[in-house]
Every structure is written in C-alpha cells, then in structure tokens.
Amino acid sequence: MASTPPHCSITATKPYQNNPYPQNQLKNHRHSPNPPKYHRPWAPQRFSPSSLGGGNRGRGSGASPSTSAAAATGQLSQTPTRFPALSPLQTPKSDLSPDFSGRRSTRFVSKMHFGRPKTAMATRHSLIAEDALHHAIQFSGDEEGIHNLLLSFESKLCGSDDYTYILRELGNRGEFEKAVRFYEFAVKRERRKNEQGKLASAMISTLGRLGKVGIAKRVFETALADGYGNTVYAFSAIISAYGRSGYHEDAIKVYKSMKSYGLRPNLVTYNAVIDACGKGGMEFKQVAEFFDEMQRNGVQPDRITFNSLLAVCSRGGSWEAARNLFDEMLNRGIEQDIFTYNTLLDAICKGGQMDLAFEILAQMPAKNIMPNVVTYSTVIDGYAKAGRFNDALTLFGEMKYLGIPLDRVSYNTLLSIFAKLGKFEEALDIVKEMASAGIRKDAVTYNALLGGYGKQGRYDEVKTVFAEMKQEHVLPNLLTYSTLIDVYSKGGLYKEAMEIFREFKSVGLRADVVLYSALIDALCKNGLVESAVSLLDEMTKEGISPNVVTYNSMIDAFGRSATMECLADINEGGASGLEEEDESFSSSSISLSPSNSLPLAVGKVDSLSKLTKTEDHQIVKIFGQLVAEGNNRTKKDCKQDMQELSCILEVFHKMHELEIKPNVVTFSAILNACSRCNSFEEASMLLEELRLFDNKVYGVAHGLLMGYRENVWVQAQSLFDEVKAMDGSTASAFYNALTDMLWHFGQKRGAQLVVLEGRRRKVWENVWSDSCLDLHLMSSGAARAMVHAWLLNIRSIVDEGHELPKLLSILTGWGKHSKVMGDGTLRRVVEALLRGMGAPFHVAKCNVGRFISTGSVVEAWLRESGTLKVLVLHDDKHEQASLPLPL
DNA sequence: GTAGGGTTAG
Numbered sequence: 001m002a003s004t005p006p007h008c009s010i011t012a013t014k015p016y017q018n019n020p021y022p023q024n025q026l027k028n029h030r031h032s033p034n035p036p037k038y039h040r041p042w043a044p045q046r047f048s049p050s051s052l053g054g055g056n057r058g059r060g061s062g063a064s065p066s067t068s069a070a071a072a073t074g075q076l077s078q079t080p081t082r083f084p085a086l087s088p089l090q091t092p093k094s095d096l097s098p099d100f101s102g103r104r105s106t107r108f109v110s111k112m113h114f115g116r117p118k119t120a121m122a123t124r125h126s127l128i129a130e131d132a133l134h135h136a137i138q139f140s141g142d143e144e145g146i147h148n149l150l151l152s153f154e155s156k157l158c159g160s161d162d163y164t165y166i167l168r169e170l171g172n173r174g175e176f177e178k179a180v181r182f183y184e185f186a187v188k189r190e191r192r193k194n195e196q197g198k199l200a201s202a203m204i205s206t207l208g209r210l211g212k213v214g215i216a217k218r219v220f221e222t223a224l225a226d227g228y229g230n231t232v233y234a235f236s237a238i239i240s241a242y243g244r245s246g247y248h249e250d251a252i253k254v255y256k257s258m259k260s261y262g263l264r265p266n267l268v269t270y271n272a273v274i275d276a277c278g279k280g281g282m283e284f285k286q287v288a289e290f291f292d293e294m295q296r297n298g299v300q301p302d303r304i305t306f307n308s309l310l311a312v313c314s315r316g317g318s319w320e321a322a323r324n325l326f327d328e329m330l331n332r333g334i335e336q337d338i339f340t341y342n343t344l345l346d347a348i349c350k351g352g353q354m355d356l357a358f359e360i361l362a363q364m365p366a367k368n369i370m371p372n373v374v375t376y377s378t379v380i381d382g383y384a385k386a387g388r389f390n391d392a393l394t395l396f397g398e399m400k401y402l403g404i405p406l407d408r409v410s411y412n413t414l415l416s417i418f419a420k421l422g423k424f425e426e427a428l429d430i431v432k433e434m435a436s437a438g439i440r441k442d443a444v445t446y447n448a449l450l451g452g453y454g455k456q457g458r459y460d461e462v463k464t465v466f467a468e469m470k471q472e473h474v475l476p477n478l479l480t481y482s483t484l485i486d487v488y489s490k491g492g493l494y495k496e497a498m499e500i501f502r503e504f505k506s507v508g509l510r511a512d513v514v515l516y517s518a519l520i521d522a523l524c525k526n527g528l529v530e531s532a533v534s535l536l537d538e539m540t541k542e543g544i545s546p547n548v549v550t551y552n553s554m555i556d557a558f559g560r561s562a563t564m565e566c567l568a569d570i571n572e573g574g575a576s577g578l579e580e581e582d583e584s585f586s587s588s589s590i591s592l593s594p595s596n597s598l599p600l601a602v603g604k605v606d607s608l609s610k611l612t613k614t615e616d617h618q619i620v621k622i623f624g625q626l627v628a629e630g631n632n633r634t635k636k637d638c639k640q641d642m643q644e645l646s647c648i649l650e651v652f653h654k655m656h657e658l659e660i661k662p663n664v665v666t667f668s669a670i671l672n673a674c675s676r677c678n679s680f681e682e683a684s685m686l687l688e689e690l691r692l693f694d695n696k697v698y699g700v701a702h703g704l705l706m707g708y709r710e711n712v713w714v715q716a717q718s719l720f721d722e723v724k725a726m727d728g729s730t731a732s733a734f735y736n737a738l739t740d741m742l743w744h745f746g747q748k749r750g751a752q753l754v755v756l757e758g759r760r761r762k763v764w765e766n767v768w769s770d771s772c773l774d775l776h777l778m779s780s781g782a783a784r785a786m787v788h789a790w791l792l793n794i795r796s797i798v799d800e801g802h803e804l805p806k807l808l809s810i811l812t813g814w815g816k817h818s819k820v821m822g823d824g825t826l827r828r829v830v831e832a833l834l835r836g837m838g839a840p841f842h843v844a845k846c847n848v849g850r851f852i853s854t855g856s857v858v859e860a861w862l863r864e865s866g867t868l869k870v871l872v873l874h875d876d877k878h879e880q881a882s883l884p885l886p887l
Numbered sequence: 888g889t890a891g892g893g894t895t896a897g
Contacts, residue, residue: 268888270888271888271889275888304888306889307888307889314890337889338890339889340889342889342891346891372891373891374891375891377892379891380892381892408892413892415892419893443893444892448892448893477893484894485894512894514894515894515895516895517895518894518896547895549896550895552895553896556896664897729897736897779897
C-alpha cells in the first residue's frame, strides 16, 4: 500500500511515557520522614547506556564494571568516570553535526535572585546585639538619630561579632543603608586590623547578596587602601558580589590579583569564582578550568563546588554533563543535598528530559532529601516548558496535597502557565490566592498577565493591568516594556507601541536584543521586511548583537508578504480558492516584475535614515510612519523573489560572519521559506544554506525531496530522535516544515511518510482515532498528507469487515500556524482537498472548523471503485534540478 | 561560597 513506510530499518524508539504516574501512587506520596517507596514497574530499573545520550559516546567503550555498584549506590549513569581528566564534564556532542543545536534558549546569564537571606549559622553575638538590631529595624529617623542610636549601644556591643551579626541581619531585611552606617561606625571604633577585616568581608558579602555591587566595591577598595582588606575572606566576598551581579570578568580579575597581595585562594574563593563564572554565562569548559586549577593547587572541591558546577550545566541545558557530575559526587563520597538535587533537576528539565526529571524527583524521599517548594516549581516549570501542562498541574496538585506552602516564585510559575494558556479565570484565582497569602504582586506577576492578555489580543485588559501596575507602584522593567511593545506591534497597534517605546526611553532604559527581535519579528510578520532590515542595522549600530532568534525571524520573513498578497490576488481574481488544490508550486500568476523596493543587503538601507536627521529614535520613526499610513498602507505588488532572495542570502552571510549558530527553528524556517519558493531553483539556493549549516539535516531533507526514501530513513530516524527530545511545539513545527516542503515540491509519499512517523512518535497530540482526525496543530501540507493516511486507515477498517463509528469528524481548528485569529487557512485547504477527492464530508453546523460525515456514508464512498485511487498518494513528476549531495 | 518564576523565532 502506498501509505506504508518503505522497507527499511526503522530503529526502535524508547517507549513513550504518556502519563508520568498513576493517581493511586500519587496519593501515597507523603512529606513524611519515612515516605513509602515508589514502585514504578513502568520505569527502567536502571539507566541503560542508550538512555545516557551523547555525552558518553566515544568513551568508556566496553562493559561497565561499575554497573552493579552503580545500581547499589543509586548512580544516575553507569559509564565509569575518571577525574581529573574531566571527561565527565565535557559538553555532550550531538550525533548530528556540531552546528545542530536542539537548545532553543538564548538566555545564558542567569537571573539574579537578590536579597536571599543568609542561612542561619552559629553566631557568637550577644543578646545586646539582638536588642540593637531590633532598635535599628524600628528606627526611621534621620542621620543624627541613627548616630545617637549607634552611640547608645557603643559601650554595650561586644566587638566585631556583634556588629557583623547586626549588619548581616539588616542585610537580610534589605536595610543596606543602615547596615553601611553600622559598618562604618564599627570600623572606625575598631583598632585591630583583623577585626576590621572581618567587618569588611561581612559588609561586602551582605551588599553582594543585595545586589549592591557598586557599594561593595567601594567598601572593598577602601578596606584595601586602609590596610585591612587584604584577606582571603574579603577577596572571596567581593568575587562573590561581582558574580551575583553578573560581572564575572571582574570576579576573575580580583581572583587573579590575589597572588600579588600574597593571598592564597581557599575553597571558598574557588567556589565563589566558579559560581561567578557560571552566573556570568561562561561555557562549561572554561569554568572547568578553575576546577582543574583548584585541584592542582591542592584545594579539594566540596559539595558546594559541585553544586555550582551543576548550575553551570543547568544554565547550558547540559543535562548529561549534570548527571555525570552527580555521579562523580557519589564516586568521591561527597554529600548531596537539596541544592544538588534541585540544580540537577533544573538541568534535566532545561534539557527537556521530563520523564527522567520526574524519576529523580520521585527518588528523593528515599534518599532522605525531601523535595521542597524549589524542587516542585522547577519540575512544574519544566513540564510547562515542554508543553505538558496537565502534568505540570498534576504536580502542582501533589505539592498542595503535601502541604508545601507556595512562595512568590511558585505562584508566579503557575500564573504564567495559566496566562500562557489563556486561562484567565484560573490566573486571577492565583492572583487572589497570592494576595491572601500576603504576597504582593511583583513585576513578574504583572508581566505574565500582560503577556497573557496581549497574546490573546485582549488589549483593553492589557491597558487596565498596566495602569494597575503603576498605581501599585510596581516599577515596569525592561521585560514589561518588551512584552508590551511585542504584543502591540504584532497586533498592529503601532500608536500604542510607539507610546510605550517613548515611555521606555524616558525612564532611561536601554533596548536589548529581545526587544529588537520582538519588533523585527512583528514587522516581518506584518510584511514590513524593509523596516525590519533597517532595525537589524540599527540595533547593530547601537552595539546590540542580534542572536539566532533575530535571524530566524528574518529568514521566516522570506516570501511571506509576497505569498500572502498573491494569494489574496488569486482569491480576488475569481478562482474560489477551494479548487486551488495546491496554492504553491505552480503559482504562475505571480508577477515577475522586479522591484527595487526590497533592500539588496543588510546594512545598506541606513543611508536614508542618516539624511533625515531627527531626534527621534529609529524605532519611533518607523512606528510614526506606520501610524501615519494607517490602514491605507499601499500593498506592494507581487514581486519576483530574486531581490528578496539576494536579501535573504545576505542575511545568511551575516549570520555566518557573526558566527551565530543555527538551531532547529532556523532549519524549520529555512524549510518553510522553501515552501514559499516559486521554483525549485530558488529553493535549492536556500537548501544550500541549510547544507552549510547542518549537513545531516540537509541530507534528510535532500534525500526525501529527491525521493530516496529508503536510503535516508535511518538517518531520518536519528534526526527525529533528536527532534523528539525537544519540547512539543518545537518538534511539531519541524515536522510541519519538513512535510510542507515535501508536499510543496510534489513529494507526497515522502510527506506522508514523515507525518506517519510524527504520528507514531506522538509529535502532534491525539491526532487520530477511528472516529476523529484532529489536524489543528498541523501545517497545511502535513494536514493533507495526514487526511490521506487517515482515510486509508478507515478504509482498511471497512476492508476487514468492521463497522465504522456512527459519526466521523475531521477537526481543523483555526489553523494554529496561521497566527491570525479566525483565519481558517487550514480549514480551507482541507475543505478543498476533501472536495477534490469527492469525500462526503460537510462542515458541521455549530463549528466551521469541523468536517463531519456518518460512518455509513463514508463506508459507501470507500467501497466505490475509484476511491482507492484518489486516496493513494503519488509523487508529482517535476523536472527537478538535482541538488548537491550531502557531504 | 550553592537551587526554582516573567520578554523574542516555528
């Protein structure tokens, strides 16, 4: 049968675990000292080498002698690891070419969590110190008043221990100004250098924790100049302070300067340096050099060293490296704590390995480490980011059941889930619950609401929430403004977008890559590619480097406006569009007149803006222009794409020049751009770019496109394995893009092969049952290939003599990928397809996105003699220039 | 000296 896969080896994939745990086991999970052990027969008893991923490939060949030992000690991976070769710390390599990056995040620098209280430790302060602290907290008077307060306690406080206690505690309450006053007073009255030194390091560390790195630096430099700052403690404290604020280069400088002060870095110093490097977004390999260095200098890493290294993996999404580190801790007999587990879990969640994350979470009670609010919010967020919202909410239920109180972060995590899903009732319930728990809404809370409402096009609510935010004196930040500018400009509300941008500038904030990328994307989506290019140029001039997201938007803009307008022309020109079975391949109606209006190259369009010198920012000018044009914006004529093609090639060129690594979204964007090409020759130029980026992805696309299905299927499987490890929407977008491209160029059997593989791997949720085909997550090519496959499947049911369900439905939704609310592109495509093959489906009365028929009518149709012929797909025969073979 | 949340691409 035409719809069956070719005879080639299809490697088995891991069994997919749909539901992470049955309900009855959930109930047994108690937050008690002696939790019941989980029995999960569906879970692997130990980790198989194949589940270890690429991080271990090429090492430790042969059998692992530590297998049983590993099982006994609960090791996460079994490959023997040997330090100090640092092999377990290496970043795992993809099976695909090194450029293929499954990671999507472009955020490397961690968020700063300032103001975390210093965990309690044995203090040697006196009761008088507590009294003084109490007075200091209550105090709200002027400078003279605090001086008097200090004087009144001067004779009673016992040296630096008391003062250290007070300034740390003041720091825990955010009262850094009072802390500095206490510090200055204490240092002045203290004669002994070493006591002054203790005070200085305590002060620097307190300021560092509060994010007051500038003041910390002053304290440090003064202490150095006055001769009591040259202690390992003070240096470690300032390194840590720099690290917390993301100044890892300064942290390293200070560390390197220690030698010249005659100081030997100790364990705390190294831990601070490693942590600073990680927080500053340094690559694991570089951070590991400090790890090597400390051991060379005879300092043995401890639990915190490893926890900080784990955090580096988590920021990079290197979950395999994190597992290796975790195992290495066990090998070395280093105790593991809640930080270890939470950081490991974060790495695994960020690596998208949610089933493994759940597994580890479930093992924690048996290790006597009870999951806390951080553990749960980490995994809940992981599920949400993987698109597994039900699992996220189930876990939230478990957390509540266990009586773990929610905090600000976990409330915001949940709120953002509901807001993203557009479930505003639930979101507002969370807001209410927050209020009754005494947690005030912060910028994160408001930003989640603004983004949620904005993405649903509910601009009135956006305005109300933003007004409330200001009323409540919650300061809008860069993320707030980025969100607002993004939703307004994507919605075409240029006036509002411009006002927000003006306000953003007036409060002294500086645009960043995200803000620019959002704007560029909006312009591209609205067909304003020229303006997008000019902004790309503008941001570069401002010293803001575009990233892969920026470029993906630009690539995705290719052919978009032309296609849309030409389609509009086709529809206006009488052809009902329904008969237009495939709008793409031979769109001969497209006018081929060249035009100069598209810029030839990035960076050449700024000459105009230089001539028209105004005080307004380029962004404001663009918005102003768009507002002035209003709805009367003149539609561009359909153009031949050679101009656009050279523009996009220039974009690729720039990407290479800036060494911006593509990721799977880039590949999807290129494939989508191919689907918008009017000729195979044009597409082949884009595919050549794909080849330069990633030869294996190219190999699969090329092989399927040329009809060499059998030859590339093994390679395709390995590619699909990698894609499947990503979150659901990333994976489905790739399948959609690949299928569309194949369908567009007439490789319909290849397209069907890919969608069937996608179905097998559950890339799209619940695609089909015997009674219903749900296409709402699919692109037009994927949907069409799927309709054929589903109908063939229904036909085999009839053939086997079984009865069909009474009612059969095909759901198209609104066509998720149209990105236009209410734009039923997918519905129209499917309707045309069904009509074209004479399938007896009609639009359901109550739902225009749903096609229905009765089982008996469909059965009769399937039994007709000509039906099979229209159901079986054939490849279109086109004269195709051959593409270069993959390397 | 160590952990979790909010913004951009399909």
